[in-house]
Amino acid sequence: MATGNINVSVENIFPLIKKFLYSDHEIFLRELISNATDATLKLKHLTAIGEAKVEYGNPVIEVKIDKEKKQLIISDQGVGMTKEEVEKYINQVAFSGAEEFLEKYKDSAKDSGIIGHFGLGFYSAFMVANKVEIVTKSYKDEPAAHWVCEGTTEFTLEETEKKEHGTDIILHINEDDKEFLEKNRIEELLVKYNKFMPIPIKFGTREETLDLPEDAPEDAKPETRTVDNIINNTNPAWTKQPTDLEDKDYKDFYRELYPMQFEEPLFHIHLNVDYPFNLTGILYFPKMSQDMNIQKDKIQLYQNQVFVTDNVEGIVPEFLTMLRGVIDSPDIPLNVSRSYLQADGAVKKISSYITRKVADKLKSLFNNNREDFEKKWNDIKIVIEYGMLSEDKFFEKAKDFALYPTVDDKYFTFEEFIEKIKDNQTDKDGNKVILYASNQDAQHSYIETAKEKGYEVLLLDSPIVSHLLQKLEMGDEKVSFVRVDSDHIDNLIKKDEEKISKLNEEEKEKLKADFEKVVPKEKYTVQLEALDSNAAPLIITQPEFMRRMKEMQQTGGGG
Numbered sequence: 001m002a003t004g005n006i007n008v009s010v011e012n013i014f015p016l017i018k019k020f021l022y023s024d025h026e027i028f029l030r031e032l033i034s035n036a037t038d039a040t041l042k043l044k045h046l047t048a049i050g051e052a053k054v055e056y057g058n059p060v061i062e063v064k065i066d067k068e069k070k071q072l073i074i075s076d077q078g079v080g081m082t083k084e085e086v087e088k089y090i091n092q093v094a095f096s097g098a099e100e101f102l103e104k105y106k107d108s109a110k111d112s113g114i115i116g117h118f119g120l121g122f123y124s125a126f127m128v129a130n131k132v133e134i135v136t137k138s139y140k141d142e143p144a145a146h147w148v149c150e151g152t153t154e155f156t157l158e159e160t161e162k163k164e165h166g167t168d169i170i171l172h173i174n175e176d177d178k179e180f181l182e183k184n185r186i187e188e189l190l191v192k193y194n195k196f197m198p199i200p201i202k203f204g205t206r207e208e209t210l211d212l213p214e215d216a217p218e219d220a221k222p223e224t225r226t227v228d229n230i231i232n233n234t235n236p237a238w239t240k241q242p243t244d245l246e247d248k249d250y251k252d253f254y255r256e257l258y259p260m261q262f263e264e265p266l267f268h269i270h271l272n273v274d275y276p277f278n279l280t281g282i283l284y285f286p287k288m289s290q291d292m293n294i295q296k297d298k299i300q301l302y303q304n305q306v307f308v309t310d311n312v313e314g315i316v317p318e319f320l321t322m323l324r325g326v327i328d329s330p331d332i333p334l335n336v337s338r339s340y341l342q343a344d345g346a347v348k349k350i351s352s353y354i355t356r357k358v359a360d361k362l363k364s365l366f367n368n369n370r371e372d373f374e375k376k377w378n379d380i381k382i383v384i385e386y387g388m389l390s391e392d393k394f395f396e397k398a399k400d401f402a403l404y405p406t407v408d409d410k411y412f413t414f415e416e417f418i419e420k421i422k423d424n425q426t427d428k429d430g431n432k433v434i435l436y437a438s439n440q441d442a443q444h445s446y447i448e449t450a451k452e453k454g455y456e457v458l459l460l461d462s463p464i465v466s467h468l469l470q471k472l473e474m475g476d477e478k479v480s481f482v483r484v485d486s487d488h489i490d491n492l493i494k495k496d497e498e499k500i501s502k503l504n505e506e507e508k509e510k511l512k513a514d515f516e517k518v519v520p521k522e523k524y525t526v527q528l529e530a531l532d533s534n535a536a537p538l539i540i541t542q543p544e545f546m547r548r549m550k551e552m553q554q555t556g557g558g559g
């Protein structure tokens, strides 16, 4: 038997990296800024523990475009690299200096926010550049180094001059990727991926208008001055402690996340856990009327403040993807397929943690201010009802606060309503009967008849509620939900009252037959009202089961 090492040669893997590692060319900028951020955070850590004898100061990362030379330059004032370190970290593909750093400073640096992982990010530069240069000087007192590579396995590395510690990455942008020399395109990318990164990122300058002094004459022109254009908020709300934030801070952050969204969120949930996985974030419940376009603004996923995606499918339970906000976790494996994600143990735990936090928040809103919760119900019911249908764990919690409004705007929990109707609303099998309407106008006369007889009628008009009713019917409580217009009220609910009709049997049958001639038999049932009330003398009903069948065909689901 022979054993050995599989020899992965750089020649083979280099073109692969360039082509396939990242389907999205634009992420090169995210990767290079992540490296610049890591280099700065490393220096912060090393100066803090006294290992680096330089001043940390107020470092910024700078992105510059040189259109003439077709260059995009990313500069940082971080740890830099010696010549040997360039050999080690850059020339060895798939060797991560970030992981090595975390390994070395295991205990002290675990919360340093270092981003790098796989030792591949740097090479994404070759997706957009035919030539990449590194000019770098270590914080250690050693000569600066200059590395040049033209996208092959050959490179040059020599000493050079550079005064301050830190690194410049110079990309010679491909003809095909000219877009990355456009100010607007780069700004767009910076805002998308780096808006909340922890080290300030400078992209050009901008004019700032100074406030006029209070005693300034009316025609005074406000003064302006030129300031660095810093594109990021290094300290976003989700990285802070909930106790340090007020309601206004959460609302401001919502606006920061979705600048085009003018509707205020209903409430927020601050996520913050570090065991058995690491996760922070803020979720918002948006006002969700039934027909609102919920597709546009989505939950954003970050890793150590770097934007990764706004596709959180597989990480957040489906019913919560309708929420908005931010989730930040270094523990979500990202370069794996979505189907793998769903099976990943850590991701499963994250998903059920989020579900639990959302349920707890809803419960406390319900307990602490029921009136307010009732007001919000219409906007949040879709999420809750959908969650109750799709996640059993959520159902168990939500049944305590899920509300069932009546046509008269009273709100009951399921338990409260059952308690209310007690035993005086049963069908012939002894099931408790819950009457509901789905459309207050269309079913008006049926609702009136039921109310006249002293029954409460629920108003359940969300598109998925009929599936939820089925689930409730299958629960421990023996109940059946019937729509007010599905049969004559006296057939729906057993009552021992005498019925008095003003018509004799023969007349009744004739009247009924006349109506049946014009009403399609397969769909509707014609029945005679007892003529002892103010309601209509004759009603046409559609049986509950037929209606539900039809609805299910329309919504395409079966509970």
Ligand code: ADP
Binding pocket: 031, 035, 036, 039, 076, 078, 079, 080, 081, 089, 090, 095, 096, 097, 098, 099, 115, 116, 117, 118, 119, 120, 121, 122, 123, 166, 167
């Ligand atoms: P990773 O970030 O996952 O470690 P990369 O391929 O992105 O992998 O980078 C490889 C290594 O090169 C980094 O870990 C780091 O040691 C070094 N490096 C890259 N960019 C810089 C930089 N701007 N300053 C200092 N070191 C850098």
Ligand code: MG
Binding pocket: 031, 034, 035, 115, 116, 117, 119, 120, 121, 122
């Ligand atoms: Mg990296």
